[in-house]
Every structure is written in C-alpha cells, then in structure tokens.
Amino acid sequence: MDNVVKEFTDKVSSSVYKKTFVKLILAKRVLENQEMNKIVVRYVELDGQPHLQFVYKYNRNDVTKNFSVEEAITQLQAIIGSNFLDINLFTTKEDIELKYNNKRVPKLYAKKPTFTEAADGEHDNTKQRRIDTKNSVYLKSLGITDNKGELVPSMSAKYKQVEKFVEIIDSFYDCYKDCKPLNIIDNGSGKGYLTFATYDYLTNVREMNVMMQGVETQENLVKFGNNLAQKSQFSGLKFVQSNINDFKADNVDILIALHACDTATDDAIYMGIKSDAKLIIVSPCCHKQIRSQMKITENNVLEPILKYGIMLEREAEIITDGIRALLLNLNGYKTKVFEFVQYDNTSKNVIITAEKGEKPSDEERAKILNQITTIKNKFGIKYHYLEKLIENPEDQSWRILNPQCVREE
Ligand SMILES: C[S@@+](CC[C@H](N)C(=O)[O-])C[C@H]1O[C@@H](n2cnc3c(N)ncnc32)[C@H](O)[C@@H]1O
Missing domain, CATH: 3.40.50.150 (Vaccinia Virus protein VP39)
Known part of the structure; x- marks a missing residue:
C-alpha cells in the first residue's frame, strides 16, 4: 500500500478514536459517468461502539453501510487511489486533503479546520433538524453561523x-x-x-x-x-x-x-x-407594478381608508398576491397563502x-376570470404582470427586465 494512503488512513482512525473526527468525503471518481460518484463518511455509535457510516451517493438514490473502524479503514485503503482521487478528512484539529495529480501521485495537504465540533455519533442525528448548523460549510461562509456552528x-x-x-x-x-x-x-x-x-x-x-x-x-x-x-x-x-x-x-x-x-x-x-x-x-x-396602477375613485367605499399611504400599500400587496393565487388556480394549481x-x-x-x-x-375558469376582472375594475388596474405573461409571453414590449426592490428588510 502507498505510504501516503497509509498515513492518511492512520489519521482517519486516530481522529475517530481521539473524537476529533467530523466527516470524510471521497470525491473525483476515477471512471466518469459512474452511477455512484461520491461517498460521505459519518461517525456513528452503534451498541456503544464507534463505527463509520458510508453513504454511497448514487445518481438516483443513496446506499448506507455501517462499518467498524477497522473495517472502514480496510475499505478506504481499497478504494482510495483506485476509485477516488480527492479525499477530504475534516477533523476539529485540521482538514486533510489527499489528492492525486495527473500522474496519479498522491499528496497530502493540511489546512486549518473548517469545523470546531466533532461528530457526536448519535445515529440519524441529522434527521432531528432540517438544517444542521453545526457542521455546515455553507452556513459559515454565508455568515449565518460562527466558527462554533452557532447562529450569528x-x-x-x-x-x-x-x-x-x-x-x-x-x-x-x-x-x-x-x-x-x-x-x-x-x-x-x-x-x-x-x-x-x-x-x-x-x-x-x-x-x-x-x-x-x-x-x-x-x-x-x-x-x-x-x-x-x-x-x-x-x-x-x-x-x-x-x-x-x-x-x-x-x-x-x-x-x-x-x-x-x-x-x-x-x-x-x-x-x-x-x-x-x-x-x-x-x-x-x-408590489410596485400593481401599486402604481391603483386608483381609488371617490365613490369607492374604501376611499376613506385607502387615502392613507400604508393602507394603499397593504391593499396593493393583497391584490397583487391575491390575483397571483387566482391565476395559479386558473392554471390548475391548488394554492395556499x-x-x-x-x-x-x-x-x-x-x-x-x-x-x-x-x-x-x-x-370554473370563467368564474375565476370574472373574479379577476371585477377586482381589477374596482381599482382601475389595467393589467397584472403575471396575467400578461400567461396571455402573451412572446410580447416583450411591456416586460420589466430589471425590477428593483423598493423595500428593505
Ligand atoms: C431581495 S434579493 C433575495 C435573494 C434571495 N432569494 C434571498 O432571499 O436571500 C432578490 C434577488 O433577486 C435578483 N433578481 C431580481 N430580478 C431578477 C431577475 N429578473 N432575474 C434574476 N434575478 C433577479 C436580485 O439581483 C437579487 O439578488
């Protein structure tokens, strides 16, 4: 076995036993267009014993297998270099990448750790939460979590x-x-x-x-x-x-x-x-597009209410989104707002x-169309942008290509 692979797999097993292991990802499949392109390895405890869970990522589904640490190391030594050429070990002490160059020569690269919390080994722990904040590369890069995986x-x-x-x-x-x-x-x-x-x-x-x-x-x-x-x-x-x-x-x-x-x-x-x-x-x-068209005539019973800017603003939202829902209904969608x-x-x-x-x-279509027309007439609205898109998608003349936000969070 290659010394570099041995050094890498020793680091995997020692990180598991020292409880610094976070996860391991095997990528860059040797033969392209394979059904299975990636393996993600997690730490799990089964019957109180440390195990490594291999999740084989197939195009259409995933297959999961649990191995004792020794079995897992044997598996890794068999597939690193022959099946996968880029393997990343994440530990709380350092990240280690084992990468093969074009001549298939492996080299180890150590980097600062991405994660500060080790995997806790609770089986299927991730299913408890929809978005795992602890070990997420992207949440950290997006500034949503800090180095400890806590929400900013x-x-x-x-x-x-x-x-x-x-x-x-x-x-x-x-x-x-x-x-x-x-x-x-x-x-x-x-x-x-x-x-x-x-x-x-x-x-x-x-x-x-x-x-x-x-x-x-x-x-x-x-x-x-x-x-x-x-x-x-x-x-x-x-x-x-x-x-x-x-x-x-x-x-x-x-x-x-x-x-x-x-x-x-x-x-x-x-x-x-x-x-x-x-x-x-x-x-x-x-909701600018509808808001800019809305006219409140004096004989509109809502005029004394909609004379207040904020009320008109809210009404514009209700009408814009309400008509969106109706247009979705018209096109065979069941909606909730x-x-x-x-x-x-x-x-x-x-x-x-x-x-x-x-x-x-x-x-039903005729009824929905009639409802939309009545609402538009009530507020002098010529057209709803979505309505135009559905009716006449080829016409670009009225398109708003770069809509701008007028409201900040
Ligand atoms: C208010 S941000 C919301 C971003 C993101 N969805 C979120 O919630 O964090 C709106 C984004 O839509 C993009 N955008 C606006 N009009 C667009 C258009 N016609 N085509 C593609 N992107 C557009 C803007 O550039 C902006 O990044």
Whole structure:
C-alpha cells in the first residue's frame, strides 16, 4: 500500500478514536459517468461502539453501510487511489486533503479546520433538524453561523426564514418524492441562503438526488455561489447568471423564489406554470407594478381608508398576491397563502404555495376570470404582470427586465 494512503488512513482512525473526527468525503471518481460518484463518511455509535457510516451517493438514490473502524479503514485503503482521487478528512484539529495529480501521485495537504465540533455519533442525528448548523460549510461562509456552528445573532432572522421555507417545501414531500432526479430552480437566488439550505436538506436529510439551479442576474453572487457549492461538495447545485425571463427551464419539478424583486416573482411563477412544475412556492417582495396602477375613485367605499399611504400599500400587496393565487388556480394549481414567519422577522412574510392539481373546468375558469376582472375594475388596474405573461409571453414590449426592490428588510 502507498505510504501516503497509509498515513492518511492512520489519521482517519486516530481522529475517530481521539473524537476529533467530523466527516470524510471521497470525491473525483476515477471512471466518469459512474452511477455512484461520491461517498460521505459519518461517525456513528452503534451498541456503544464507534463505527463509520458510508453513504454511497448514487445518481438516483443513496446506499448506507455501517462499518467498524477497522473495517472502514480496510475499505478506504481499497478504494482510495483506485476509485477516488480527492479525499477530504475534516477533523476539529485540521482538514486533510489527499489528492492525486495527473500522474496519479498522491499528496497530502493540511489546512486549518473548517469545523470546531466533532461528530457526536448519535445515529440519524441529522434527521432531528432540517438544517444542521453545526457542521455546515455553507452556513459559515454565508455568515449565518460562527466558527462554533452557532447562529450569528444578526443573521438569525434570515436563518429562520430559510428554515421555515424549507419546512414548507418538506410538507409537500409526497408530491415530489418520486422525482428522480428532483429538479429545482430558485429564481432570484441572491447569495443563495435558501438555495443552499434546500439542496442540503433534500440531499443529505431526505437523501434525494437533487439537481438544483439558482438563477441570478448579479455576476458576483453567481460566482460566489458556484465557489461555495464546490467547497461544500454540492455537486448537483449550480448558479447561473441569467435574467429569469431568459432562462430556459427544462423538467422543473419545484420552483421557488424568496423575495425576488417585484415582478421577478411573476417571472418565477410563470416559469413554474410554463414548465408544468409540480410545486411552486414563492414569498413575494415588493408590489410596485400593481401599486402604481391603483386608483381609488371617490365613490369607492374604501376611499376613506385607502387615502392613507400604508393602507394603499397593504391593499396593493393583497391584490397583487391575491390575483397571483387566482391565476395559479386558473392554471390548475391548488394554492395556499399565509404568513410563514412573524411580521417582526420580515415585513415580506407572505408565502404562496401552489401544488399542481386538476385543470379547472371551463365553468370554473370563467368564474375565476370574472373574479379577476371585477377586482381589477374596482381599482382601475389595467393589467397584472403575471396575467400578461400567461396571455402573451412572446410580447416583450411591456416586460420589466430589471425590477428593483423598493423595500428593505
Ligand atoms: C431581495 S434579493 C433575495 C435573494 C434571495 N432569494 C434571498 O432571499 O436571500 C432578490 C434577488 O433577486 C435578483 N433578481 C431580481 N430580478 C431578477 C431577475 N429578473 N432575474 C434574476 N434575478 C433577479 C436580485 O439581483 C437579487 O439578488
């Protein structure tokens, strides 16, 4: 056996016995296009004895096997170099990478530890929480957790939004559990808080094979996201620099958007409808497009109330999101609209969930269309942006290509 491999596997076993082991990831499969491309090794205690759990990541599913430490070391020595060429050991003392060069010569690289807490060995511990804060590379890089894996107080509101959003996605598990792979698009992904957390949860806790894309116009955020996805070894996650309008989406199963500015939420919903997504979940941002058209005539009974700016603002939100839900119904989606976090977390706390169902009958369609027209007439609204997208997607003349946020968190 190669001395470098022996040195590396000695470090693995000593980290387990010294309780500094966090996790081990075997990547860069020797033969490409293999069904199984990665192995993630975790520490588990079984009958009070230390074991290593190998999670073999296949394209369509994962296979889990538990080994005693000695068996695990034998396994590793058999596959390192012959099957995998980039192996990362994370311990609380240091991170060690064993990497093979083009000539297949292995070399060890030691780096500062990414994690400060060792794995506690509780079997299936991760299933207790949706988003594991302790050993997360991405939460730390996003500034949500500190070196100890504790939540950074100023980021706790964002964490809560993301955690709740993921919980809501999970509540629809039955509707997408058979999608292999599961294709998800996060529109207006920004820095990727929701994108990373959703991918992490569905891949590592639900153990699904996920192909996820974050769509974002800002180049720096896209670069940041792709670097972090690589660092986190999230091979099915990528960020694409594109306007939602221009993005060609194929086989979308789930479409999500968290606070995509103004009509970008409509672009996101439309992408979901157009690609027949099983699930569309959006938490809208600002509501300028409808607000700018709303007129309150003197004979409108609501005039004495809507003369106050804040009331008109809230009414614009209600109408914008209410019509979005009706348009989703019109296109065969069952909708729910509710507050997903408290108002003091964010004022943008409304979420719309839409699950693909039966197409409405002609009679039901006529009824919904009539309801939308009546609401628009009441407030002098010429058109709802989503309505235009659905009716006339080819026409670019009225498109808002770069919607801006008018409300800050
Ligand atoms: C308020 S941020 C929200 C980011 C992220 N979803 C989150 O919750 O942290 C909105 C993001 O949407 C992006 N965006 C706005 N309009 C867009 C469009 N038409 N296409 C793609 N991205 C867009 C912005 O650049 C920005 O990063």
